[in-house]
Amino acid sequence: MTAGAAPQPARSARLLPSVGVLTGRALRIYRRTPQLLILRIVQSVAFLLIFRYVFGGAIVAGTMRYVDFMASGLLTVGIMFATIGTALGVAEDHVGGLFDRLRSLPMPRSAVLAGRVLADLAMTVAVLVPTIAVAFAVGMRVHTGWVAALGALGLLVLFGLAFVWIFVAVGLLAGSVQAAQGISFIVMPVSFASSAFVPTASMPGWLRAFTEHQPVTVVVNAVRTLTQGAPAEALLGHGSGYYVTRALIWIIALVVVFAGLAITRYRSR
Amino acid sequence: MPLMIEAVGLRRSFGKVVALDGLDVRLESGQVAAILGPNGAGKTTFLRMISTLVRPDGGMLRVCGLDVAAEPVRVRRLIGLAGQHATVEPALTGRENLQMIARLFGQDRRTARASAEETLERLRLGEAGDRLVRGYSGGMRRRLDLGASLVGRPRVLLLDEPTTGLDPQSRIELWDTIRALAADGTDVLLTTQYLEEADRLATTILIIDHGQVIASGTAKELKSRAGRDIVEIHVRDREDLDAAVRALTRIGAEKPAVDRGSLMVSVAVDSGPERLREALHEVSELGVHVEDVALRRPTLDEVFLSLTGSTPATEPRGGEPRPPGSAAGVAPETASRSVR
Numbered sequence: 001m002t003a004g005a006a007p008q009p010a011r012s013a014r015l016l017p018s019v020g021v022l023t024g025r026a027l028r029i030y031r032r033t034p035q036l037l038i039l040r041i042v043q044s045v046a047f048l049l050i051f052r053y054v055f056g057g058a059i060v061a062g063t064m065r066y067v068d069f070m071a072s073g074l075l076t077v078g079i080m081f082a083t084i085g086t087a088l089g090v091a092e093d094h095v096g097g098l099f100d101r102l103r104s105l106p107m108p109r110s111a112v113l114a115g116r117v118l119a120d121l122a123m124t125v126a127v128l129v130p131t132i133a134v135a136f137a138v139g140m141r142v143h144t145g146w147v148a149a150l151g152a153l154g155l156l157v158l159f160g161l162a163f164v165w166i167f168v169a170v171g172l173l174a175g176s177v178q179a180a181q182g183i184s185f186i187v188m189p190v191s192f193a194s195s196a197f198v199p200t201a202s203m204p205g206w207l208r209a210f211t212e213h214q215p216v217t218v219v220v221n222a223v224r225t226l227t228q229g230a231p232a233e234a235l236l237g238h239g240s241g242y243y244v245t246r247a248l249i250w251i252i253a254l255v256v257v258f259a260g261l262a263i264t265r266y267r268s269r
Numbered sequence: 270m271p272l273m274i275e276a277v278g279l280r281r282s283f284g285k286v287v288a289l290d291g292l293d294v295r296l297e298s299g300q301v302a303a304i305l306g307p308n309g310a311g312k313t314t315f316l317r318m319i320s321t322l323v324r325p326d327g328g329m330l331r332v333c334g335l336d337v338a339a340e341p342v343r344v345r346r347l348i349g350l351a352g353q354h355a356t357v358e359p360a361l362t363g364r365e366n367l368q369m370i371a372r373l374f375g376q377d378r379r380t381a382r383a384s385a386e387e388t389l390e391r392l393r394l395g396e397a398g399d400r401l402v403r404g405y406s407g408g409m410r411r412r413l414d415l416g417a418s419l420v421g422r423p424r425v426l427l428l429d430e431p432t433t434g435l436d437p438q439s440r441i442e443l444w445d446t447i448r449a450l451a452a453d454g455t456d457v458l459l460t461t462q463y464l465e466e467a468d469r470l471a472t473t474i475l476i477i478d479h480g481q482v483i484a485s486g487t488a489k490e491l492k493s494r495a496g497r498d499i500v501e502i503h504v505r506d507r508e509d510l511d512a513a514v515r516a517l518t519r520i521g522a523e524k525p526a527v528d529r530g531s532l533m534v535s536v537a538v539d540s541g542p543e544r545l546r547e548a549l550h551e552v553s554e555l556g557v558h559v560e561d562v563a564l565r566r567p568t569l570d571e572v573f574l575s576l577t578g579s580t581p582a583t584e585p586r587g588g589e590p591r592p593p594g595s596a597a598g599v600a601p602e603t604a605s606r607s608v609r
Binding site: 017032098100104111269 | 317320321322323324342345346348349350351352353354356358360361365369370372373374375401417418421
């Protein structure tokens with residue numbers, strides 16, 4: 001068939017403008033439904049306050065003040081919970097037919113997931129910032145320097161990126177909104193079986209084998225050593241270099257695997 | 270002028286379920302075409318294939334002369350798809366929804382604004398354009414969704430069950446819109462479960478079952494292909510129904526269908542006017558009070574049922590088609606198969 005018989009088609013949309021349009025769309029939706037963001041901030045802050053004032057007095061974290069110990073954990077776990085909504089949103093768009101419409105448009109298919117990830121990452125940062133402010137207000141302090149603290153912040157954002165991709169994949173693979181929601185609750189056990197809230201030393205050996213190496217622990221400990229310095233390194237047994245390297249490896253691996261799964265699923269026809 | 274749609278031997282399976290089983294279609298451009306078929310017949314799969322969302326396992330498919338497998342991106346520039354669910358975003362205004370899609374069609378900001386405006390006007394949503402969609406009625410949402418498939422000015426508009434779930438008023442409005450679009454030169458291909466919709470809107474009707482086209486043509490052609498006329502007798506008193514059935518059994522080519530609610534008996538006959546006379550003679554012999562009589566062509570419902578039957582999917586296909594009227598009164602839904 002010669003192309004000459006076809007009518008003159010318009011040009012296709014390019015990648016960056018398409019990503020911009022879709023990111024802008026998602027952010028505008030979040031702005032119009034502020035309860036989504038408010039709810040996530042409330043949840044994140046409430047969690048922090050519960051561990052600061054309810055459990056905090058009963059937990060001993062070596063020579064560290066518990067508020068300094070737990071803040072790194074709560075911020076990391078807070079990010080995981082803040083990204084749960086991504087799975088729901090993606091499942092809704094997938095099941096509800098929005099993705100079909102977008103895939104039938106003459107635009108780069110990668111723009112849809114990229115726009116979603118950027119917007120949801122922005123949401124995650126919007127939850128992280130007030131939670132950090134509250135952490136400071138209830139007594140958490142940085143005992144290293146600003147450079148290390150900014151490094152910790154960067155690591156938290158990257159961890160958020162990894163979890164946004166995880167939940168994009170969950171939303172696409174779950175098959176229904178309810179299933180996506182159900183699967184998202186894996187963040188519960190994964191966050192508790194880590195060093196986020198208590199030192200792992202008190203856990204039985206078989207559990208420690210898991211908790212010591214799973215990504216939440218590694219990221220929490222990286223943030224902890226970056227912000228608390230020597231007391232944290234003494235308690236955890238390794239320096240910040242050790243944890244940051246492992247945290248970055250975990251984050252890259254999670255992004256590669258789950259972005260790969262999500263993109264493959266999105267493109268399949 | 271290339272054909273709107275040309276499909277040859279199109280096949281696709283999902284696991285064990287065969288959705289399309291050697292589908293052959295030729296549709297001229299410049300018309301509204303309707304695909305009719307029971308649930309699971311392959312209508313939606315075919316539409317999704319044209320929209321480049323589903324890849325064929327085998328066969329050939331061209332849209333406006335472009336091969337869908339070889340040039341999916343160019344095909345996407347020509348089509349506008351409105352799926353079964355309204356995919357407009359409730360937290361955005363109608364205008365924002367349309368502008369977004371127009372931008373993703375590759376239009377620059379100013380063109381996108383103009384296209385959105387034009388589309389809102391065309392769909393009579395101009396006044397509601399700056400309101401959030403969450404305040405729209407179901408009919409308005411569906412119109413806006415149609416708008417989203419139009420805002421890129423497609424050559425071929427693909428509508429998957431566009432009026433399912435709409436109230437009668439909204440349905441008629443949407444039909445008017447679709448007719449107006451076709452009159453302006455947009456080709457339209459729609460799937461529907463409503464025979465009336467196909468009858469009213471479409472130039473060409475394709476009847477699909479088991480992933481194959483089992484009949485195609487204009488509504489008139491399909492009706493005359495089914496051949497037999499229908500004799501209908503309305504009786505005045507319920508007690509007379511059985512007598513009327515006996516009378517029509519004698520003259521009919523098939524077993525009569527009885528509608529006890531409206532006191533009506535109908536039967537397919539071989540030679541209309543002659544049998545009608547006989548029918549009247551028979552019923553008066555039996556002393557039946559006749560309220561009304563009619564001789565009519567079969568409805569598209571009856572054609573549809575005679576072609577697709579209501580047999581379960583396990584039966585071998587290609588069996589004797591049922592004559593019209595034999596299943597009259599059975600809703601098309603009950604004739605559907607539980608393939609998917």
